Amino acid sequence: MSEDNNAQAREPVTGMDAPIYLQYQFTAGRAPSRFLHALKQGRLTGQRCPGCSQVYIPPRGSCPACGIATDEEVTLSNKATVQSFTIVYIPIPGNPIKPPYIVANLVPDGANISFIHLLSDCVNEEVHIGQRVEAVWKPAQEWDYKMDNILYYRPLEEPDVPVELIGRLPVEGWEGQA
Amino acid sequence: MAQLAAVIGTGQTRYKTRRGDVSIAGLLREAAVNALEDAGLGFEDIDAVVIGKAPDMFEGIVMPECYLADALGANGKPMLRVHTAGSVGGSTALVAASHVQSGTFRRVLTVTFEKQSESNAMWALSTPQPFAVHLNAGAGGYFAPIIREYMRRSGAPYDVGIKVAVKDRLHGARNPLAHLQKPDITLQEVEESMMLWDPIRLLEACPSSDGACAMVIAAEDAVDSSPRPPAWIRGGAMRSEPTMYAGREEVNPRAGRDCAADVYAQAGIRDPRRELDCAEIYVPFSWYEPMWLENLGFAEEGQGWRLTMEGATSMDEGGDIPWNPSGGVLSSNPIGASGMIRFAEAARQVRGDAGAHQVEGARLAMGHAYGGGAQFFAMWIVGADKP
Numbered sequence: 001m002s003e004d005n006n007a008q009a010r011e012p013v014t015g016m017d018a019p020i021y022l023q024y025q026f027t028a029g030r031a032p033s034r035f036l037h038a039l040k041q042g043r044l045t046g047q048r049c050p051g052c053s054q055v056y057i058p059p060r061g062s063c064p065a066c067g068i069a070t071d072e073e074v075t076l077s078n079k080a081t082v083q084s085f086t087i088v089y090i091p092i093p094g095n096p097i098k099p100p101y102i103v104a105n106l107v108p109d110g111a112n113i114s115f116i117h118l119l120s121d122c123v124n125e126e127v128h129i130g131q132r133v134e135a136v137w138k139p140a141q142e143w144d145y146k147m148d149n150i151l152y153y154r155p156l157e158e159p160d161v162p163v164e165l166i167g168r169l170p171v172e173g174w175e176g177q178a
Numbered sequence: 179m180a181q182l183a184a185v186i187g188t189g190q191t192r193y194k195t196r197r198g199d200v201s202i203a204g205l206l207r208e209a210a211v212n213a214l215e216d217a218g219l220g221f222e223d224i225d226a227v228v229i230g231k232a233p234d235m236f237e238g239i240v241m242p243e244c245y246l247a248d249a250l251g252a253n254g255k256p257m258l259r260v261h262t263a264g265s266v267g268g269s270t271a272l273v274a275a276s277h278v279q280s281g282t283f284r285r286v287l288t289v290t291f292e293k294q295s296e297s298n299a300m301w302a303l304s305t306p307q308p309f310a311v312h313l314n315a316g317a318g319g320y321f322a323p324i325i326r327e328y329m330r331r332s333g334a335p336y337d338v339g340i341k342v343a344v345k346d347r348l349h350g351a352r353n354p355l356a357h358l359q360k361p362d363i364t365l366q367e368v369e370e371s372m373m374l375w376d377p378i379r380l381l382e383a384c385p386s387s388d389g390a391c392a393m394v395i396a397a398e399d400a401v402d403s404s405p406r407p408p409a410w411i412r413g414g415a416m417r418s419e420p421t422m423y424a425g426r427e428e429v430n431p432r433a434g435r436d437c438a439a440d441v442y443a444q445a446g447i448r449d450p451r452r453e454l455d456c457a458e459i460y461v462p463f464s465w466y467e468p469m470w471l472e473n474l475g476f477a478e479e480g481q482g483w484r485l486t487m488e489g490a491t492s493m494d495e496g497g498d499i500p501w502n503p504s505g506g507v508l509s510s511n512p513i514g515a516s517g518m519i520r521f522a523e524a525a526r527q528v529r530g531d532a533g534a535h536q537v538e539g540a541r542l543a544m545g546h547a548y549g550g551g552a553q554f555f556a557m558w559i560v561g562a563d564k565p
Binding site: 022035036049054055058063064065083084085088089090092097101103104105112117118129147 | 198199295296305308309310311313314315316318319322323324326327330331372373374375376377378420422423424425426
């Protein structure tokens with residue numbers, strides 16, 4: 001080995017690319033399968049816990065608080081309430097969504113728990129807790145077993161929901177509120 | 179707890195964005211050797227090894243225990259790996275402690291680590307999930323709405339998080355191991371830093387660090403090898419709860435309140451603010467200081483931000499209950515180790531070993547970690563006095 005090669009051999013290797021690819025075959029199970037089938041038909045569904053009467057979306061087949069099986073299916077509304085939200089500014093490599101965008105914790109009417117979705121078609125600075133929003137679905141021919149069937153949620157011209165009622169509106173929304 | 183146990187050695191690495199000079203095994207070994215030296219022991223004196231790290235795609239298989247057994251001198255000894263997301267550093271310390279408290283082992287080495295430069299825990303935790311839209315929001319995207327709800331219900335002024343961000347970096351400037359060294363940081367600098375996940379700004383968020391932390395925990399009859407006094411474990415507790423359930427209190431999680439009540443009861447503490455001398459609390463986003471001040475009973479609900487604004491948690495303002503004298507997670511965040519750093523720094527304080535960030539006369543301190551969707555909690559109280 002020459003002097004040059006020796007010097008090179010003493011250089012530490014401090015990094016090399018070693019990409020890992022992961023493919024995962026997800027078994028949805030019975031309750032989520034029903035949820036996914038309804039989603040493919042353009043419907044949001046949840047399941048009610050027979051113990052605490054709370055309605056879960058997405059349903060996973062049991063209530064995480066009570067630990068008992070849920071099987072009563074409930075069709076939920078396209079209307080929802082903003083429980084909280086963040087405006088995402090952080091640039092993320094390969095992100096198809098262009099910042100700033102709003103990720104909101106939304107509770108659909110008829111459910112008692114939030115999920116996250118995009119809030120769009122709005123003035124970011126005017127988004128607030130308790131705001132009423134509705135789902136904007138893709139064209140029916142594009143529906144798949146995915147929450148992405150809903151493109152985003154957009155603001156609705158309805159009175160705000162007071163904080164103590166967020167997560168408690170019936171499926172009829174404000175109209176069903178006694 | 180059946181038998182007494184104490185921390186007799188702590189060891190850490192310098193925390194940095196990238197430790198290209200060592201492999202993962204080398205990084206852990208550095209912390210382990212430092213802890214053994216501090217304890218006045220060698221690998222041959224250790225009876226069992228307990229390790230922990232946060233989830234990522236390490237080796238593609240997430241089985242660091244297989245790869246690291248020899249580097250940690252675990253040949254022929256029991257080795258166990260603990261895994262509770264971001265709280266893992268704390269729960270690993272508690273599992274190691276219970277190995278000794280049960281009377282099964284006399285001296286246990288425990289090590290936690292993260293080499294974020296070689297993978298990326300945050301984005302590994304943000305993979306697409308079935309049933310959910312993939313919005314690429316990361317850890318800050320998860321916690322920002324919870325912080326927003328805290329701000330709403332407490333009515334706290336907008337700059338509480340900014341104040342915490344400055345305070346912890348000034349503490350970190352006293353700690354030569356801290357990743358971020360910002361002795362000249364100002365409120366204005368934090369306020370003008372880029373908004374990442376409104377309301378979380380760049381300088382209100384933790385960095386991504388490489389680093390490892392280790393401790394040696396010994397039984398009552400094995401504490402004398404170290405030249406420094408032991409940090410007696412006065413209480414230890416863990417709690418968990420599901421990420422999501424209807425009506426879950428996300429701002430002030432019940433698992434955190436229950437865990438604190440348990441650990442205080444073990445240590446005989448009624449008023450943590452008055453009875454503890456300092457605390458190392460897991461605050462990865464600045465607003466979690468006021469939120470945890472309330473969750474852990476240092477302040478009434480809705481009042482935690484007042485302690486922060488009054489300077490009660492600041493060493494530089496002469497506060498009565500310094501939080502994160504080491505600079506905390508906001509100054510260094512090798513995720514898997516971050517919880518154990520809190521536990522080890524609490525031990526350093528009561529051993530009088532904390533150097534320029536020593537809280538004068540500290541005799542009773544708390545270490546705290548949380549993880550997942552603020553659903554796993556681990557806490558301990560360590561003291562200079564033998565219980």
